[in-house]
Amino acid sequence: MFRKILIANRxxxxxxxxxxxxxxGIATVAVxxxxxxxxxxxxxxxxxxxxxxxxSNESYLNIPQVISAAEITNVDAIHPGYGFLSENANFADVxxxxxxxxxxxxxxxxxxxxxxxxxxxxxxxxxxxxxxxxQGIIEDETAARAEAARIRYPVIVKASAGGGGRGMRVVxxxxxxxxxFDTARNEARQAFGVPDVxxxxxxxxxxxxxxxxxxxxxxxxxxxxxxxxxxxxxxQKLIEESPSPAIDERKRAELGAQVVKALEEIGYSxxxxxxxxxxxxxxxxxxxMNARIQVEHxxxxxxxxxxxxxxxxxxxxxxHLQEVVGSLVPRGHAIECRINAEDPETFVPSAGHITxxxxxxxPGIRVDTAAHADAVIPxxxxxxxxxxxxxxxxxxxxxxxxxxxxxxxxxxxxxxxxPLHRKILADPDFAEGRLDTHFLDRFATVSSG
Amino acid sequence: MKGPKKQPRASEISVPGVDIEQLERLLEFMAEHGxxxxxxxxxxxxxxxxxxxxxxxxxxxxxxxxxxHAVTHVGTVPAATVVPAMAAPVAAVPPAEQLHIIKSPIVxxxxxxxxxxxxxxxxVGDAVEAGQTVCIVEAMKLMNEIEADMAGEVVRVLVxxxxxxxxxxxxxxxxxxxxx
Numbered sequence: 001m002f003r004k005i006l007i008a009n010r011x012x013x014x015x016x017x018x019x020x021x022x023x024x025g026i027a028t029v030a031v032x033x034x035x036x037x038x039x040x041x042x043x044x045x046x047x048x049x050x051x052x053x054x055x056s057n058e059s060y061l062n063i064p065q066v067i068s069a070a071e072i073t074n075v076d077a078i079h080p081g082y083g084f085l086s087e088n089a090n091f092a093d094v095x096x097x098x099x100x101x102x103x104x105x106x107x108x109x110x111x112x113x114x115x116x117x118x119x120x121x122x123x124x125x126x127x128x129x130x131x132x133x134x135q136g137i138i139e140d141e142t143a144a145r146a147e148a149a150r151i152r153y154p155v156i157v158k159a160s161a162g163g164g165g166r167g168m169r170v171v172x173x174x175x176x177x178x179x180x181f182d183t184a185r186n187e188a189r190q191a192f193g194v195p196d197v198x199x200x201x202x203x204x205x206x207x208x209x210x211x212x213x214x215x216x217x218x219x220x221x222x223x224x225x226x227x228x229x230x231x232x233x234x235x236q237k238l239i240e241e242s243p244s245p246a247i248d249e250r251k252r253a254e255l256g257a258q259v260v261k262a263l264e265e266i267g268y269s270x271x272x273x274x275x276x277x278x279x280x281x282x283x284x285x286x287x288x289m290n291a292r293i294q295v296e297h298x299x300x301x302x303x304x305x306x307x308x309x310x311x312x313x314x315x316x317x318x319x320h321l322q323e324v325v326g327s328l329v330p331r332g333h334a335i336e337c338r339i340n341a342e343d344p345e346t347f348v349p350s351a352g353h354i355t356x357x358x359x360x361x362x363p364g365i366r367v368d369t370a371a372h373a374d375a376v377i378p379x380x381x382x383x384x385x386x387x388x389x390x391x392x393x394x395x396x397x398x399x400x401x402x403x404x405x406x407x408x409x410x411x412x413x414x415x416x417x418x419p420l421h422r423k424i425l426a427d428p429d430f431a432e433g434r435l436d437t438h439f440l441d442r443f444a445t446v447s448s449g
Numbered sequence: 450m451k452g453p454k455k456q457p458r459a460s461e462i463s464v465p466g467v468d469i470e471q472l473e474r475l476l477e478f479m480a481e482h483g484x485x486x487x488x489x490x491x492x493x494x495x496x497x498x499x500x501x502x503x504x505x506x507x508x509x510x511x512x513x514x515x516x517x518h519a520v521t522h523v524g525t526v527p528a529a530t531v532v533p534a535m536a537a538p539v540a541a542v543p544p545a546e547q548l549h550i551i552k553s554p555i556v557x558x559x560x561x562x563x564x565x566x567x568x569x570x571x572x573v574g575d576a577v578e579a580g581q582t583v584c585i586v587e588a589m590k591l592m593n594e595i596e597a598d599m600a601g602e603v604v605r606v607l608v609x610x611x612x613x614x615x616x617x618x619x620x621x622x623x624x625x626x627x628x629x
Contacts, residue, residue: 045451051615064555068555068589072557072614073613094589
């Protein structure tokens with residue numbers, strides 16, 4: 001097992017990794033930017049190293065600084081959390097050549113999953129159904145026209161290196177294609193440095209379904225059931241739950257087996273998430289794999305009682321899946337609300353000084369956060385302030401717990417998405433599990449009209 | 450940098466009120482750190498200690514009594530707040546000065562010289578020019594030469610040879626060259 005781990009992240013996930021390390025008896029090193037000097041992850045780690053100014057490319061994304069911090073503190077592994085360097089194959093390479101364990105899949109796998117068209121090809125040839133789309137990158141408009149005609153409108157143009165909704169354009173007819181193709185390419189070049197895009201069948205009202213997996217370094221992979229993350233705005237998840245109201249036992253077993261078989265074939269290790277879209281008829285298509293721990297991992301933890309971060313660390317240290325997880329006995333239903341520092345109506349980020357921070361508790365409630373009263377939410381990073389997770393024996397119980405927890409969650413000094421969550425949790429469609437990724441648009445229209 | 454390797458030292462000394470014991474502690478502290486002169490100010494309270502036999506008034510540097518975490522500039526106490534004659538009589542108190550701090554631009558290991566044999570690039574009392582190499586910070590097997598960002602006289606070396614430094618860590622205190 002590792003002696004000492006450096007956490008190359010900040011906020012709640014850095015704290016979450018520190019918690020796991022404390023339970024495993026592993027010493028921790030926090031890294032931080034000048035803006036995070038007084039953060040809880042700095043306070044609760046055994047050691048802390050300032051790695052740069054507030055801007056992330058000069059600190060949390062600065063590979064030489066992070067590696068130097070690992071070297072001067074003499075750690076044997078780095079946990080990258082999510083975001084920042086977590087899916088950076090080059091970083092994983094540098095860790096390897098510096099003889100530091102990168103807690104995640106191999107650099108080659110990160111590279112494969114980072115190239116979305118390659119990931120789709122690999123998963124497809126391993127037997128997982130993918131959304132009908134172009135075989136690889138679309139070079140020019142003529143090729144785009146031909147492909148779109150083949151897979152039939154509406155289609156979506158997506159950046160090959162993309163994520164977070166950037167470099168994406170929906171095209172409903174041939175007339176819209178030239179402009180959308182150009183815009184997507186430009187956005188892709190700006191956001192990711194490469195203009196490569198591909199084309200895909202656009203599903204009008206999809207549900208977002210994803211499978212949590214764990215793999216060891218000995219060729220074994222298992223899945224821990226699915227999560228549904230259909231409540232999104234601008235392709236950013238807002239509410240996640242497990243299990244999905246749209247997946248039954250048979251479907252779960254069938255899809256889970258497909259995922260496990262494909263990932264064992266590819267040789268995946270560590271924690272990861274395989275994301276799917278489900279169309280109106282219940283058909284499921286692979287869209288991408290996130291080769292890291294995810295923000296919404298706690299809902300799976302609540303339902304399975306498996307600590308995913310501890311598992312991830314133990315698997316990285318070479319332990320076998322069988323001894324890390326053993327048999328799985330899922331129980332009940334869990335929902336997570338992402339509490340963001342933003343205006344609940346306009347979604348404009350709201351950085352600032354938190355004056356009151358009253359966290360709810362009681363049965364079935366978990367809050368993952370690095371915020372506290374008197375903390376400052378800096379404007380440099382993402383707006384996630386806290387994750388509120390409710391677990392119940394049934395979905396209905398999880399919902400009533402979440403409702404009362406949202407009532408009892410008091411944050412003052414900054415604006416948060418709590419009021420929006422209260423409205424969503426009170427919505428009859430949400431209560432009945434009638435979800436799709438446009439839920440929030442529809443909801444916003446209703447609430448403002 | 451926070452961690453087992455480094456402990457705040459100077460910052461542990463506090464002077465809430467004056468009594469002989471405290472003055473003695475301060476004197477011990479000065480001896481321990483090889484200080485010839487010590488000045489402390491907190492609210493309305495100011496104390497200035499000076500070892501007998503020290504040449505008068507040349508040196509008004511305050512030991513960097515900052516915890517390892519602080520980033521703020523170290524400066525001397527403004528002359529106006531100095532209460533003289535707490536200890537040895539002090540000849541004409543020089544106007545206190547603002548010292549410039551050279552900070553580490555990267556995380557790594559601090560080396561005072563180019564090699565163990567070569568001796569340090571600079572030592573206390575040396576004059577440095579802007580752009581002159583003052584030390585090396587090793588990061589990822591690369592030796593990065595750190596340059597003085599201002600001309601002046603090295604008043605203090607704040608890191609020991611071979612110790613790790615974090616981003617923004619204070620390396621040298623420089624008395625800026627007087628403009629003529």
